[in-house]
Amino acid sequence: MDQVDDILAQWNRERPDLDVAPMGLIGRANRVSQHLGREMEKTFAAHGLNFASFDVLATLRRSGPPYSLSPGDLSATMMITSGTMTNRVDQLEKAGLVERRLNPDDRRSFIVSLTDKGFATIDAAVTDHVATQTRIVSMLSKEEQAALDALLSKFLVSFESV
Amino acid sequence: MDQVDDILAQWNRERPDLDVAPMGLIGRANRVSQHLGREMEKTFAAHGLNFASFDVLATLRRSGPPYSLSPGDLSATMMITSGTMTNRVDQLEKAGLVERRLNPDDRRSFIVSLTDKGFATIDAAVTDHVATQTRIVSMLSKEEQAALDALLSKFLVSFESV
DNA sequence: ATCGAGTATCTTGACTTCAAGATAATCCAT
DNA sequence: ATGGATTATCTTGAAGTCAAGATACTCGAT
Numbered sequence: 001m002d003q004v005d006d007i008l009a010q011w012n013r014e015r016p017d018l019d020v021a022p023m024g025l026i027g028r029a030n031r032v033s034q035h036l037g038r039e040m041e042k043t044f045a046a047h048g049l050n051f052a053s054f055d056v057l058a059t060l061r062r063s064g065p066p067y068s069l070s071p072g073d074l075s076a077t078m079m080i081t082s083g084t085m086t087n088r089v090d091q092l093e094k095a096g097l098v099e100r101r102l103n104p105d106d107r108r109s110f111i112v113s114l115t116d117k118g119f120a121t122i123d124a125a126v127t128d129h130v131a132t133q134t135r136i137v138s139m140l141s142k143e144e145q146a147a148l149d150a151l152l153s154k155f156l157v158s159f160e161s162v
Numbered sequence: 163m164d165q166v167d168d169i170l171a172q173w174n175r176e177r178p179d180l181d182v183a184p185m186g187l188i189g190r191a192n193r194v195s196q197h198l199g200r201e202m203e204k205t206f207a208a209h210g211l212n213f214a215s216f217d218v219l220a221t222l223r224r225s226g227p228p229y230s231l232s233p234g235d236l237s238a239t240m241m242i243t244s245g246t247m248t249n250r251v252d253q254l255e256k257a258g259l260v261e262r263r264l265n266p267d268d269r270r271s272f273i274v275s276l277t278d279k280g281f282a283t284i285d286a287a288v289t290d291h292v293a294t295q296t297r298i299v300s301m302l303s304k305e306e307q308a309a310l311d312a313l314l315s316k317f318l319v320s321f322e323s324v
Numbered sequence: 325a326t327c328g329a330g331t332a333t334c335t336t337g338a339c340t341t342c343a344a345g346a347t348a349a350t351c352c353a354t
Numbered sequence: 355a356t357g358g359a360t361t362a363t364c365t366t367g368a369a370g371t372c373a374a375g376a377t378a379c380t381c382g383a384t
Binding site for chain 1: 163164165166167168169172173175176177180181182183184185186187188190191192193194195196197198199202223224225226239241285288289291292295296298299301302306307309310311313314315316317318319320321322
């Protein structure tokens with residue numbers, strides 16, 4: 001029993017013609033995501049970051065040496081527009097966490113690289129971040145976590161395959 | 163196999179000390195939510211709405227006659243701040259979909275009511291919205307939908323009970 | 325070689341949200 | 355009754371995002 005159930009009960013009363021089961025599933029997914037986001041922002045803030053900046057630094061970090069990608073490569077896995085990417089890199093550059101250099105092979109594009117400071121920041125932040133995530137998901141049992149993960153993955157594949 | 167798996171594989175290579183299973187679960191939840199949101203915005207846009215305005219109108223509609231709530235009541239189930247609520251009601255009032263009147267019982271607060279136009283708009287929009295949601299979740303079987311819903315509900319309760 | 329299509333990034337302007345604080349009314353213990 | 359705490363909403367300013375368009379470069383067919 002959660003807040004979404006209350007909403008569904010109201011719709012049932014007012015619009016009994018509607019099948020609200022899908023609304024429940026989607027509503028819960030959105031709310032869970034919103035809660036998750038707010039919880040994780042706290043960890044990011046402890047390292048002077050937000051979700052946006054963490055996301056960029058983390059993508060550079062996990063790409064491996066030399067921790068350098070073009071804005072296009074960066075946004076490839078990030079569900080954001082190019083204008084948003086520009087803004088994110090601008091902020092990080094201003095903070096001294098990344099550098100933007102010209103790409104000698106293609107002068108339309110740039111190369112964004114982690115600075116030493118950026119590397120240290122993201123390495124510390126991601127360690128904390130994983131700890132936070134572990135704490136959050138521990139509200140479910142290991143089996144439930146695995147089941148939820150599998151279902152979300154199937155759902156996700158159906159979106160990303162389009 | 164989805165895009166999140168690629169991300170986890172990278173982390174495993176770069177930071178084998180981290181247990182990335184929680185990151186996978188949370189990452190997928192966020193991505194699913196983001197996909198869901200974008201898909202549903204299309205339906206809202208077809209009715210001249212966005213998620214924010216739909217959310218307010220829907221809350222008034224499902225509250226039943228006289229389709230009137232205070233801003234505080236409205237935001238109670240909406241995970242938004244009071245300033246955001248003010249802005250949302252402002253927009254809807256400008257569009258002629260709701261009216262804001264003084265509350266005779268408590269002069270600190272207002273009463274926000276659906277206009278006839280607002281009622282017609284949300285009733286048509288929610289019908290389409292449920293159809294969209296039904297289409298989206300049909301990418302999973304009925305059993306999978308039920309299982310996912312149950313797990314999300316449990317997860318959600320653990321947040322909202324805090 | 326050259327021109328047009330395509331690609332990569334940035335710019336602009338609008339929109340939504342939030343946090344923090346302001347304003348005003350209500351409630352309650354005295 | 356009355357002052358202080360609380361409540362309800364609005365205002366302000368900063369931030370992040372997007373869509374659409376601008377700019378500059380590359381590629382491929384001729």
